Amino acid sequence: MATTLTRQDSRFYTHLLTNGLQMIGQEIPGVQSVAAAFWVCTGTRDEDRRQMGVSHFLEHMAFRKTKSFTGEEIDRAFEELGAEHNAATSWEMTYYWARVLRENLPRTLEILAELTHPTLEAEAFDTERKVILEEIARYDDVPSHVLISRFMRDFYGGHPLSMDILGTPETINALTVEEMRSYWERRYGTRNIIFSIAGNFDWNEVVKQVEHLSAGWQPGETGRASVRVQIDPSFKVYPTEKFVQEQIAIGVPTVARNDSRYYASAILATILGDDTGSRLFWALNQTGLAESASAQLIEFEDTGLFVVYLVTQPSLAQQVLDVTQHELERVQNFDIEQEELERCKAKLNSSLIIGGESTNERMMGLISSWQTRGRLETLEEIRERIESVSLEDLQALVNDFPLWPKQVVTAGGPLPGESLRQSA
Amino acid sequence: MATTLTRQDSRFYTHLLTNGLQMIGQEIPGVQSVAAAFWVCTGTRDEDRRQMGVSHFLEHMAFRKTKSFTGEEIDRAFEELGAEHNAATSWEMTYYWARVLRENLPRTLEILAELTHPTLEAEAFDTERKVILEEIARYDDVPSHVLISRFMRDFYGGHPLSMDILGTPETINALTVEEMRSYWERRYGTRNIIFSIAGNFDWNEVVKQVEHLSAGWQPGETGRASVRVQIDPSFKVYPTEKFVQEQIAIGVPTVARNDSRYYASAILATILGDDTGSRLFWALNQTGLAESASAQLIEFEDTGLFVVYLVTQPSLAQQVLDVTQHELERVQNFDIEQEELERCKAKLNSSLIIGGESTNERMMGLISSWQTRGRLETLEEIRERIESVSLEDLQALVNDFPLWPKQVVTAGGPLPGESLRQSA
Structure with missing residues (x-):
């Protein structure tokens, strides 16, 4: 556990849990808030092209149902905690974050941890599929989105970075819940997750809690194959x-x-x-x-x-x-x-x-x-x-x-x- | 000069300059940035209805030319200071703000102060009029803007709060630079301006500088007539x-x-x-x-x-x-x-x-x-x-x-x- 002091007396912390989950943190004196995230090192470029959009769809599923909470309970809990919170998916990552007052940190970490372990039930999957298809349709009306998607295809050609984060109506319609589960098992393991925290917190307590929350999580795989980028003007x-x-x-x-x-x-x-x-x-x-x-x-x-x-x-x-x-x-x-x-x-x-x-x-x-x-x-x-x-x-x-x-x-x-x- | 201490050792300051300009501030320990604004207590509701939009138009003119700076110099100066900055106009206020690192505060205050004293030259006025007319045309394509404008008219009827912040093509085309100058003289006086600052600064230095910067500014008028609001469902x-x-x-x-x-x-x-x-x-x-x-x-x-x-x-x-x-x-x-x-x-x-x-x-x-x-x-x-x-x-x-x-x-x-x- 490394500790460094900056000029402003900030404290930096790192800790690797025995299950492979990497924790990093910075204590900032004088603030009352604390921001934390579970950052999963997986995204669109890690998808099979036929399953394009599965990372983003999976991020949506996290807010539908997890081991201990229904979607409504997640929303209400964040609400009660006065949390700013969100999730996002990009080509190389999917993350779940919240910012709260220190007193609400333990409960917030519980929920954030749960979000990385959705139950992925078939019924919720079919409901959410419609939401994703609507989102794709809506973005088709956004000029910048349409142009950037085309540009990424022109730029990256057959490279995984050419893929669309939302997927296409074809890939989303073809995707099965089993395929999503298998993607999740592969990519959402402890060795592929970074936990980050900054603000007002007690590092030892946070380490203990995250260790407890992630007990029993599977290691999964880590890293990704690097594909050579070939750009043709x-x-x-x-x-x-x-x-x-x-x-x-x-x-x-x-x-x-x-x-x-x-x-x-x-x-x-x-x-x-x-x-x-x-x-x-x-x-x-x-x-x-x-x-x-x-x-x-x-x-x-x-x-x-x-x-x-x-x-x-x-x-x-x-x-x-x-x-x-x-x-x-x-x-x-x-x-x-x-x-x-x-x-x-x-x-x-x-x-x-x-x-x-x-x-x-x-x-x-x-x-x-x-x-x-x-x-x-x-x-x-x-x-x-x-x-x-x-x-x-x-x-x-x-x-x-x-x-x-x-x-x-x-x-x-x-x-x-x-x-x-x-x-x- | 009142001083209060909060639990976090923040210091609060207030000071009324002899020229009538009100200064308020809060020192926040531990931060390196400082945010400051000149807040002019005037806006759309203080306009003559035939000059609707003059407050917002005037805010634009501030970035065209001031006593010491051209518009380009203002932009370049903010740039060199690494400033986040902006201005805004609403029904009851027009303000000019920036956030910078403490070391850049003195120069930033100079520019912010200048912004409240544009030269309002006829040529720049005519050029900027086109920009305003384009802005009005652009907002005509924004559904929420169109609806809220209509709603404010339905809600407030003949009350000054029913007026559109941007004005209309008719009022903007009819407005003269003399009318704007006279509005500015009336409403941009020291007695109608609040200076606010929060973050890392030395209050005594700031008071001295703002006093110096605002020396020679006219008092103008303050307050506004309250018009009874009559709502008809x-x-x-x-x-x-x-x-x-x-x-x-x-x-x-x-x-x-x-x-x-x-x-x-x-x-x-x-x-x-x-x-x-x-x-x-x-x-x-x-x-x-x-x-x-x-x-x-x-x-x-x-x-x-x-x-x-x-x-x-x-x-x-x-x-x-x-x-x-x-x-x-x-x-x-x-x-x-x-x-x-x-x-x-x-x-x-x-x-x-x-x-x-x-x-x-x-x-x-x-x-x-x-x-x-x-x-x-x-x-x-x-x-x-x-x-x-x-x-x-x-x-x-x-x-x-x-x-x-x-x-x-x-x-x-x-x-x-x-x-x-x-x-x-």
């Missing part, structure tokens, strides 16, 4: 009358989550396409050309995606694409100067530290540290990591992972396919 | 082909912001229509009848509005309305029990305290205390106020401000007017 337009605006995604590969160049890549995305004050912000938002223009990193265990996302009127789409490509070309030819880099670092540091004052964000930050470094990090360490990025690091990064001109571009909206073309 | 349906879902708002008057029964009213809204775990949640969300069903308080200086908001498919609208009216009737006939009240208090207390850990929310909370009590309150005091609400208080409240059956109901969506009727 492409330019595709999917015309649709359904939406009024044109959406464009431009993607290139970048470093994986645990790569030492990760913060260089994050800085590049911030300089180019942060919500405010970035190059795309000035070139597209402030000029009124695009309603939305951003760049972000989507990082995975073994690869990363640098994606620019644009929303604009169809009549301006070509101009918006041209301006964006020009900005990407400028970065690729490397005109970033020290002052711009420093401004960006100040911004990242500020949001790192302000974010760190939220027990919720800190609890998530611990998981991120654990997964990328295999140990916990103080905010000070992360800050130093950001500070240490140099112009040379950025330049080396764009040499290794060019932003331009080889890209995967996916567009969708009212424009006919031939009226949008890759910029010269 | 009505039931109106506005058919439109534009939106696919039916939206329904049901409103009744309730207590004003500073009424001692305020927390009773807040508890009632939570029991009836909180996002999760409320009566409407169980009756409408969990049954799949409504996509959205909520109840909330909108509190003003001299009156309050208790509003239920529903979104559903047109084919289910009548059923959703009937179920909602049944729930309102149950509360009116008073079937709330102690256990439900306690659950609700736990929820409110928990979110009060967790929210209080954010410097941002605390800074806003100070303003709310100041405006309702004329003094600052610890979270403990507010918690006690919530705890003290009894079933008798709730019952007395619904007797004084009935939720049912006299209401203002406004609906909009694909349904023809005659196919939706007030529940029997």
